[in-house]
Amino acid sequence: MDHQGTKRFVPVETGTPRYGSDLIAAAIREQGFPYICLNPGASYRHLHDSLVNYLGNEKPKIILCMHEEHAIGIAQGWAKIMDRPLAAAVHSNVGLMHATMGIFDAWCDRVPVVVIGATGPLDATKRRPWIEWIHCTIDQGGLVRDFTKWDDQPGSPEAAVESIRRAAMLATARPSGPTYVNLDVTVQEMELEKLPALHDISRFRAPADPEPPRRDLEEAIEILASAKRPIILCGRTSRSEEGWAARVKLAELLGAKVLAHVKLATSFPTTHPLFIGETGWKLSKNLLKHLIEADAVLSLDWLDLAGTINQVFPAGSPSAPIISVSNDYNIHRGWNMDYQALPAVDVNLPTVPETAVLRLLEALETRMPAPKTYQRRRLDAEPSESSGPISLLDLAKVFNKVTRDIDVCLTSRPLGWPTNANELEHPHDYLGHNGGGGVGSGPSIGIGAALALRDMKSPRVPIAIVGDGDFTMGNTALWSAASQGIPLLYVISNNNSYFNDEHHQAQVATQRGRPPENAWVGQRLQDPVPDLLMLAKAQGIDGEGPITDIADLAPALARGIETVKAGKPWVVDVRVPPEYCREPMVELA
Known part of the structure; x- marks a missing residue:
């Protein structure tokens, strides 16, 4: 001692x-x-x-x-x-x-x-x-x-x-x-x-991912080779850089437009001209138009394929051929419905996206003309105001501006974050949602990702953009980051509300002819307003805030990033109104 x-x-x-x-x-x-x-x-x-x-x-x-x-x-x-x-x-x-x-x-x-x-x-x-x-x-x-x-x-x-x-x-x-x-x-x-006699650990490796059946693979190849307007739904993929490059190569070879899901880790560069946007469960009019015009859809382990496809091709209506790449059915259970609705597909390739993409490339490279060259597309979205209150869209725009030339790892984004709001160009740029909707998981998931990046000696700056509810439920996780010296920036999108439920209450009241103005009752974190920065300091992590003026936001984010680069965790508390962004930050062609 x-x-x-x-x-x-x-x-x-x-x-x-x-x-x-x-x-x-x-x-x-x-x-x-x-x-x-x-x-x-x-x-x-x-x-x-x-x-x-x-x-x-x-x-x-x-x-x-x-x-x-x-x-x-x-x-x-x-x-x-x-x-x-x-x-x-x-x-x-x-x-x-x-x-x-x-x-x-x-x-x-x-x-x-x-x-x-x-x-x-x-x-x-x-x-x-x-x-x-x-x-x-x-x-x-x-x-x-x-x-x-x-x-x-x-x-x-x-x-x-x-x-x-x-x-x-x-x-x-x-x-x-x-x-x-x-x-x-x-x-x-x-x-x-x-001591018991044991076999060597090297003999217990996980089995290799399965190869797609030849007949089904050939059917998929024929559909894609003849398609003029294919679309790729980029779903659950590994963090492999080789797999990332292969997906880009396949999209360029096919001239396929690519769609990503906001709940999943990034799987395709959002700065690529073939990328048409991010979506949640409901397709925007622009994305719906792209999919209606498609003459082939390749799903790479998409989250809720049926939920997406049924918006485009309702039961009983004509449908483009759907190719599903997924072996997720191997772990479907009856207790929870996390497997989503049963999709109607034309070809099933029961393997993982990386394996299927490689096999498709091997066959299609000899049949398709050389792909055109694509130039990187940058996001251009300036905040509408230079001073005043900070909307959630303002936070997204300022964050993009501050980080656009910095390698970051977004370990989380809050509910209501605008789509198409981040330039994602590497498998580690965005790690997706927590999976099961567990409020309070964002702080600890961010620590784990930051720990892995530190051990990899990655120059990438880990940043967890978390809601105030997520932060308050999980804030004692920060002590582990402080005790282990794990560098990570928390940006708290702080609307002083459990707004997802406030939004639901307003909808229910409206449907019933009751005053939606009362939706805040039992939802707002007010009287008193929790001091989130003090919660962080109690765990051994410092920071600044609340940031209430958009003029102060970019400097605060920049200081936080520099602190993390210096090897320390940091918190920035940003006050935003209770709202969701209903439209993409940037509408892609």
């Missing part, structure tokens, strides 16, 4: 595993997880000891979190950059119940996370009075089974090694998702009589 009372780590000597938890810790290390995000708990106290005093708190290093949901969110954000899972640990049934929203977000986002849980002794004679009885749950995995790819409760340390190997493999295989391994305290504390 130093003169300030700070604890110092006592060096440890690692050697042969002596306990079940030592062997389990070694199994976690062999997966290559650099970190394990956790909120501590007695149910995995033996594993915690092994992580610290057997592994030396290295590979994985513990990322201490103030809430289990933050632990899952940080792991989710890290995986959204890395395309591979990170480990998180949660305490027994109580910690798992806290973590369920984060796990559901990762599930809907199709992001790999390996969650380690624990339970008191299954053998009732070994339970400590009271506490280990309430921390015992028969079939604990049942709490999350409907939104995880797989779960297990191994009965021995050796079985736990296999469970962790399977959990990592299945989480990684696409469509990716969270997995859960529940460890009995008895298994963790067991003294090992001998």
Whole structure:
């Protein structure tokens, strides 16, 4: 302990595993997880000891979190950059119940996370009075089974090694998702009589993505080769730069217009002339016109394909041929409807976009004329005013102006953010929505992404644009960023309201002939107005705000970016009115 009372780590000597938890810790290390995000708990106290005093708190290093949901969110954000899972640990049934929203977000986002849980002794004679009885749950995995790819409760340390190997493999295989391994305290504390013989970890890699069936691939090739006005719906894709380049090449070869989804990570450059815009669930008149005129639609694992296509080609009406590239059906369940409506398609290619695009390119490059050359298109949107209140559209315009020549990573954007508002030219430029709509996840997902970018030594500046509701629910996650020195800029789009619900209440009141002016009741964060900057400072992160005049916004954002470049996290609180942007920031041709 130093003169300030700070604890110092006592060096440890690692050697042969002596306990079940030592062997389990070694199994976690062999997966290559650099970190394990956790909120501590007695149910995995033996594993915690092994992580610290057997592994030396290295590979994985513990990322201490103030809430289990933050632990899952940080792991989710890290995986959204890395395309591979990170480990998180949660305490027994109580910690798992806290973590369920984060796990559901990762599930809907199709992001790999390996969650380690624990339970008191299954053998009732070994339970400590009271506490280990309430921390015992028969079939604990049942709490999350409907939104995880797989779960297990191994009965021995050796079985736990296999469970962790399977959990990592299945989480990684696409469509990716969270997995859960529940460890009995008895298994963790067991003294090992001998080390089990184990196969080498290299023999347990995730299986390769499947190849598309030849007959269906050939049908898709014929449709695209003859199309004059094809459109590509760029959906769930990896963060691979090679996959990104291949999608651009295919679009240029076909002369295909490209559409992206606001809920998904960026998958095509928004500055490319073939890019026609971002959309949410409802197509704008401009995008609807493009799709109606299309004579072929290639869906690359689009989010809610039926919801989009049915707006264009209603049931019973003529339809352009629809080619669907997706193997998402492999994990569809009956508990939740995150799989969306059943799309009517003409060709199914049951694989991932990267594999399908490569096979289409191989066939089409010999049949199609050389593509034309395209010039980069820049966004040009100036704020309408130089001073005065800041609208949400003003925030988007100023943010674009300040960052247009800086490599940034948007880890999140708030609800109501205008479409076509950001120049996205790299797989890490925008990481999409949280997946399951869990308010409070934005702060922790941003930390995980920033941690991954720091470890990659990326020059990209991570920025989380979060709503005030998202920030207030998840603000204690900031302590983990402060404690680990993770540089990240939070820009709070602060309208002092749970505005999504305020908007719904206004609509309901109007439909019922009642005063929509009362929609604010039970929605506004007023009397008193929360001091969000003080909430950040309480977690060890400084910042500035509230910014209320548009004249002050650009300098504040620039200062925040420079602070993050210098290696520190920072917060900028921006006051905006309760509103959504109804129109694109820029209407694309």
